[in-house]
Every structure is written in C-alpha cells, then in structure tokens.
Amino acid sequence: MPTVLITGANRGLGLEFVRSFAAEGWRVHACARNVEKAKSVKALEGDVVCHKLDVTNGLKVASLARSLAEEPLDLLINNAGIYGSRADFGETDFDDWATTLSVNTLAPLRMAERFVGMLEKGERKTIVNISSRMGSIASTGTGGSYAYRSSKAALNMVTKGLSADLGPKGFTVVSFHPGWVQTDMGGEEADIPSDESIVGMRKVIAGLTTEDNGKFFNYDGSEIDW
Numbered sequence: 131m132p133t134v135l136i137t138g139a140n141r142g143l144g145l146e147f148v149r150s151f152a153a154e155g156w157r158v159h160a161c162a163r164n165v166e167k168a169k170s171v172k173a174l175e176g177d178v179v180c181h182k183l184d185v186t187n188g189l190k191v192a193s194l195a196r197s198l199a200e201e202p203l204d205l206l207i208n209n210a211g212i213y214g215s216r217a218d219f220g221e222t223d224f225d226d227w228a229t230t231l232s233v234n235t236l237a238p239l240r241m242a243e244r245f246v247g248m249l250e251k252g253e254r255k256t257i258v259n260i261s262s263r264m265g266s267i268a269s270t271g272t273g274g275s276y277a278y279r280s281s282k283a284a285l286n287m288v289t290k291g292l293s294a295d296l297g298p299k300g301f302t303v304v305s306f307h308p309g310w311v312q313t314d315m316g317g318e319e320a321d322i323p324s325d326e327s328i329v330g331m332r333k334v335i336a337g338l339t340t341e342d343n344g345k346f347f348n349y350d351g352s353e354i355d356w
C-alpha cells in the first residue's frame with residue numbers, strides 16, 4: 131500500500147486525514163508537535179506511526195527525514211497551520227506575523243526539501259500544501275488577517291515554485307483550500323465538518339495527474355484563482 135506523511139496530525143483536518151488514509155490501509159506517518167497528547171491518533175487502527183515534530187524546528191525535520199530516508203513516500207501533506215493574530219490594521223503584531231510565516235510558509239518548503247528523496251522513491255511523487263482561499267489574491271476584497279492571508283499567499287507561491295522545480299522529475303505539487311471547516315481553527319459556525327472536507331480532498335488527490343502540477347484546488351475539485 132502507498133505511504134503518506136501528514137503534519138499537524140493530532141487534531142482537526144490532520145487527524146481526519148490520518149483516520150481516512152489509515153482506514154484504507156495506507157501506511158501513515160502522523161506528525162504532531164505534542165505527540166504525548168495525540169491520543170486520538172494513537173487510538174486509530176491501522177498502519178499509523180506517530181512522530182514528534184514541530185515543523186518550525188529545522189533540526190528535528192532533518193532528523194526525522196534521515197531516520198525515514200530508506201522508505202518510499204508517495205504523498206506529503208503539509209497540513210500544520212496557525213491562523214496568527216486577528217488584529218486589525220494599525221495593531222499588527224509583527225512577531226506573531228513572523229511566527230505565522232514560519233509555520234504556514236517556511237515549514238512546507240523545508241518539509242519538501244528534506245523529504246524529496248523519499249518522495250522520489252515513491253510512485254505518486256505528490257506534495258499537497260493545505261493553503262486557504264484567504265491566500266488567494268484574486269478572491270480578496272477585504273482587509274485584515276494580514277498574517278494568515280500573506281502566509282497562505284506565499285505558500286501558494288511555494289507551491290508554484292516547487293511545481294516548476296520538481297515537475298520535470300515527475301512530481302505533482304498542488305495547493306488546496308479545504309473549505310471553511312468545523313475545526314478549532316474554523317470554529318463551530320464553519321460550513322462543513324472535517325470528514326466532508328477530507329472526502330472531497332481525497333477524491334481530488336486520488337485523481338491527480340502530472341497535468342495538475344501547480345494548481346490550486348478547492349476541496350470539491352474546482353480550481354481557485356491565485
């Protein structure tokens with residue numbers, strides 16, 4: 131069976147990804163920064179291996195990649211993310227913005243750089259960056275949420291760059307908007323439950339071909355303007 135590595139796997143969309151892939155027999159490397167608290171992941175049936183990983187810690191990312199280096203990896207899902215400060219214009223917390231960029235933008239590229247060797251050994255060679263419609267410059271008509279919006283817009287640029295660098299090697303790299311989802315980040319008022327988002331994204335991921343390299347998808351498979 132194929133293998134997937136998922137960051138931020140202890141709750142929200144990450145946990146639902148783990149549940150869904152494990153239920154279908156995939157080998158799942160589930161990464162969480164507080165693996166001791168990741169009881170829900172550990173309780174899942176299937177071929178699930180938990181790893182302690184804060185995606186902003188470059189040494190730990192490199193160390194995990196080294197320890198798994200001989201394994202083929204079919205799919206990397208850069209899911210871990212934070213919203214950052216919701217401060218309005220004039221009240222920007224610049225340290226918080228830097229942290230948000232570190233988690234949402236720098237870490238996915240770091241993961242790609244460190245795990246590319248494993249992905250080269252895999253059959254699917256796919257990288258999925260969980261972005262957001264809030265990072266779409268074309269869809270933005272309001273202000274605010276500078277940290278989150280800019281981090282996801284920059285993540286989309288990382289997706290495009292990776293698609294150009296890795297496409298010639300047979301990779302498919304895409305960004306996803308998972309929908310507005312009922313998680314800790316999305317809140318209870320969000321449009322859809324996490325299982326609906328995951329079913330949608332998994333269907334699109336399963337159908338990806340190299341023709342899709344460098345695209346930005348909604349969870350329902352429609353494309354989103356950058």
Ligand SMILES: NC(=O)c1ccc[n+]([C@@H]2O[C@H](COP(=O)([O-])OP(=O)(O)OC[C@H]3O[C@@H](n4cnc5c(N)ncnc54)[C@H](OP(=O)(O)O)[C@@H]3O)[C@@H](O)[C@H]2O)c1
Pocket residue numbers: 137138139140141142143144162163164183184185186208209210211212233260261262263307308309310311312313314315316317320
């Ligand atoms: N929910 C939505 O409506 C929505 C919409 C658009 C995009 N997204 C994106 O979807 C992804 C998942 O979001 P979610 O709704 O599932 O959010 P969530 O419920 O808040 O979960 C976020 C996950 O990211 C992890 N994380 C944060 N910082 C990390 C770090 N430095 N290292 C490792 N893991 C870290 C968290 O771990 P801890 O438990 O340790 O904090 C948690 O597992 C995010 O990239 C988010 O931006 C969500």
